[in-house]
Amino acid sequence: MSDDRGIDPAVPPSGAGCAECEAGGGWWFHLRRCAACGHVGCCDSSPGQHATAHFRASGHPVVQSYEPGEDWFWDYAADRLRESGPALAPPVSHPEDQPSPGPAGRVPADWARSLRG
Template sequence: MTSTDPDIDPTATPSGTGCLECESTGSWWIHLRRCATCGHIGCCDDSLNRHATAHATHTSHPLIQSFEPGEDWFWSYPLNDFADGPRLADPQHHPTSQPVPGPAGRVPADWQVQLGG
């Protein structure tokens, strides 16, 4: 995948600093993923709601990038594998002050039990 890939818009800014749908419903997440096409921030598949995958399924946007500090990998849903991509518009990750899981104040004490762990 390259910056000329129509599925990647390097100028699309992130939709926020947390999962868009979890923020609107008061839920929480484990890790965050960013749509490489439109900048939508969703929670990962280890989270209860799996909003990043739901977004990709609903929109047919095939690529995500990690929105975690220190991670810059891309994932292709159609290939079910890692992919390459250009640097996307800042910010590159959620605020480093935001805990994992997050956000602060909404993660239940039994979050591991809720995830089946």
């Protein structure tokens, strides 16, 4: 990635799950990590769409997937995928034993019907 503005590789993630879903008892489909401040939010397919809400509130344009085995970045401001970028502070994903959707115990049985397109 040639333009690393808005990315701070030294900042650790805010936690193992979506900060707002955790606080409000919600659930998520997949997770995204803000590359500027480490905020972990849920993806746009999730009911809360907290990663995009964080971008809108903070102006932090770049997130990285917070899913095990994924290292791509998304730039909200440019509305484009960024396939690579600097290595961010660990951990680089939620725990591998944490299910997706998650967290365990809060995902409704009919969760797929709640996904946003």
